[in-house]
Amino acid sequence: MANILYYLTFGIVAFFFTIFIFMLFGWRWIMKRMVKQMGKIILTDSYQENVMELMPGLRHMGIQNMLENSLRAETGDVLHRPLGSSKKWPHLDSITFIPAQTSPFPIDSEENVDVEVTIGPQAKKPMKIKIPLMISGMAYGIALSEEVRVSLAQAANNVGTAINSGEGAVLPEELNVSGKYILQFSKTDWSKEEELIKQADMIEIKLGQGALFGTGGKISPNNLTGRARELMGLKENEDAVIYDNFVVDQTLDDLKELVDELRSITGGVPIGVKMGAGGKIEEDIDHLIYMGVDYIAVDGAQAATLGAPPILSDDVGIPTLHAIVRAANHLEKRNMKGKISLIASGGLLVPGHFLKVLALGADAVYVGSSMLFTVSHPQSLNALPFEPPTQVVWNQGKYKDTFKIEEGVKSAEKFLTSCTEEIKMALRAMGKRSLKELSNKDLVSYDELTAQMVGIPFSFDPWEEKQLEN
Numbered sequence: 001m002a003n004i005l006y007y008l009t010f011g012i013v014a015f016f017f018t019i020f021i022f023m024l025f026g027w028r029w030i031m032k033r034m035v036k037q038m039g040k041i042i043l044t045d046s047y048q049e050n051v052m053e054l055m056p057g058l059r060h061m062g063i064q065n066m067l068e069n070s071l072r073a074e075t076g077d078v079l080h081r082p083l084g085s086s087k088k089w090p091h092l093d094s095i096t097f098i099p100a101q102t103s104p105f106p107i108d109s110e111e112n113v114d115v116e117v118t119i120g121p122q123a124k125k126p127m128k129i130k131i132p133l134m135i136s137g138m139a140y141g142i143a144l145s146e147e148v149r150v151s152l153a154q155a156a157n158n159v160g161t162a163i164n165s166g167e168g169a170v171l172p173e174e175l176n177v178s179g180k181y182i183l184q185f186s187k188t189d190w191s192k193e194e195e196l197i198k199q200a201d202m203i204e205i206k207l208g209q210g211a212l213f214g215t216g217g218k219i220s221p222n223n224l225t226g227r228a229r230e231l232m233g234l235k236e237n238e239d240a241v242i243y244d245n246f247v248v249d250q251t252l253d254d255l256k257e258l259v260d261e262l263r264s265i266t267g268g269v270p271i272g273v274k275m276g277a278g279g280k281i282e283e284d285i286d287h288l289i290y291m292g293v294d295y296i297a298v299d300g301a302q303a304a305t306l307g308a309p310p311i312l313s314d315d316v317g318i319p320t321l322h323a324i325v326r327a328a329n330h331l332e333k334r335n336m337k338g339k340i341s342l343i344a345s346g347g348l349l350v351p352g353h354f355l356k357v358l359a360l361g362a363d364a365v366y367v368g369s370s371m372l373f374t375v376s377h378p379q380s381l382n383a384l385p386f387e388p389p390t391q392v393v394w395n396q397g398k399y400k401d402t403f404k405i406e407e408g409v410k411s412a413e414k415f416l417t418s419c420t421e422e423i424k425m426a427l428r429a430m431g432k433r434s435l436k437e438l439s440n441k442d443l444v445s446y447d448e449l450t451a452q453m454v455g456i457p458f459s460f461d462p463w464e465e466k467q468l469e470n
Helices: 002-044 051-061 063-075 146-159 172-177 194-199 227-231 252-266 281-291 310-315 320-333 351-359 369-375 405-429 448-454 463-469
Strands: 095-097 117-119 127-129 133-135 162-164 180-185 202-206 217-219 240-242 271-276 295-299 341-345 364-367 443-445
Touching: 002 051, 051 063, 095 351, 117 341, 127 180, 133 146, 133 405, 146 162, 146 172, 146 180, 146 369, 146 405, 180 194, 194 252, 202 252, 252 271, 252 281, 271 281, 281 295, 281 320, 295 320, 320 341, 320 448, 351 364, 351 405, 364 369, 369 405, 443 448
Parallel strands: 133 162, 133 364, 162 180, 180 202, 202 271, 271 295, 295 341, 341 364
Antiparallel strands: 095 443, 117 127, 217 240
């Protein structure tokens, strides 16, 4: 028996050794044969039978369209694509800043640059933040986990800015560690307690957002679990309902009364509105002025969310660039610039984006998607390679329990600090000591259509001619 095992072992080892030697010295011959055979099949099979038919098919359909149509065919349900639109919208890339080199001169790197912002300057209790960046409304329970929300709130406090609650439940722990807190007053049954409203530094009435606009929806118990349900006051098998409107047969006067009521309850903190940017933005702003808001948050079509039907993300609304320029111009036309604050959001991802919309007329910027990925740096690696990195931050994520609050705070704080320092560096390069000195006069564009649309110089035109025109 021992001899049989010996010879069997020897035979197996010899077999694999032979294979190894063959692969070591014969791999070129093997590869050549494989490539030749595969090439023959690809180059001689008719198109109808050729696997490479996939190439023109994908070019015609696009990989994402093919994927999403396959999912529609599989489920028969409305798709909810994460993180908003993936189409190429007109954006800020062709716009650049004008540096100060001969007149004026750059500001010394040791000098401080003032980037503090006041939201709702005409409110009884305006909200002041140390940087022009705020953390956007990404809801606890509906989207983010408890640990991620607490991390973001603490990071916002550490850098002297505000965090928006989003339309989910409000965590007591989040309120305890946050500095400036923006309560989103949404079309829901939760987060409406007077005691909670009084704790907010700013109230945001959510009429819509860039990826979903004003639509409502239902979240099943399977997709909303844990402590969030308790804080939202939901029963065991009850859906979380986001209504399409605040009241039945809603009117502008109803919304105006809501603004007045919230202002009375809070004692005068800024009361504003968040809306998705649409083609009638000037009319929308006129309605908001009538309602008596202290600020307007405009969410462009590039905005992201946990999940939205592609038709709403891709085919409804207008780009952030167009929206902010039009909104700023209209507020100025109505003599409301400096009275009603303008907050920009939607596809604003890096310091250059932030500073450009501030130059175009926004008073502050909501940062969403970038915060999502930076708060989870490098913890998002826990989900890879078999799950997407967002599985670390979502409340229903498979890897949410691996998220560590301390690391999240550190990463989010460093990101906001880094962005602020880059903004200050750019302002110094333009010869400015304060964000208040920045305007669209500090911009040019290398795209002629963008320059004409925004009302800034085209970079190919001589500066003297532009000065004469002005």
